[in-house]
């Protein structure tokens with residue numbers, strides 16, 4: 487039966503394990519450094535205020551709260567840093583590190599950083615492709631034994647689904663660059679002392695692994711569909 491295909495688990499397992507490991511790592515690193523108070527007693531909101539001014543982005547970037555844990559993000563449409571309660575109001579090493587990372591995205595946006603622009607541009611296509619791709623693929627797959635040209639449908643489905651993989655791949659340089667910018671900002675601003683910088687770096691690199699895991703999972707998922715299409719078209 488297709489839905490219980492053991493091949494899927496064999497292919498998807500490494501991605502799943504990597505994802506679970508990355509989730510565990512980001513949670514444990516975050517939990518550790520969210521309890522380490524920074525020497526200046528600086529909250530995320532206060533750090534954002536100083537770093538935005540130092541980056542020359544005052545008036546160009548807004549800061550708002552958002553519910554949840556590790557839900558911090560930069561919204562390019564609203565040009566706003568959304569900080570979670572623990573980051574916004576906490577005076578921890580993690581709070582300042584994450585705030586600087588989100589501001590890194592705002593700087594990318596303000597400076598027209600290529601990979602970010604590219605990622606923003608493909609979002610509508612990726613969304614359409616990911617919902618339509620499965621339908622087209624499964625239609626091709628179900629017709630594979632009866633109709634000519636059904637493998638073409640499967641490959642079209644894969645092409646539509648590949649947008650998601652492209653999105654997860656282009657996310658990597660966007661995220662790595664935001665963390666690099668964050669570390670530079672934090673070093674230059676002196677908001678964190680050297681030992682705290684190390685802690686902030688640990689949090690950001692743990693977060694980066696979740697994007698690596700997501701990209702690996704997406705690519706493995708796509709590989710599975712390619713193998714199915716191959717198998718079906720040989721029948």
Ligand SMILES: [Zn+2]
Nearest residue numbers: 587591661664
């Ligand atoms: Zn980010």
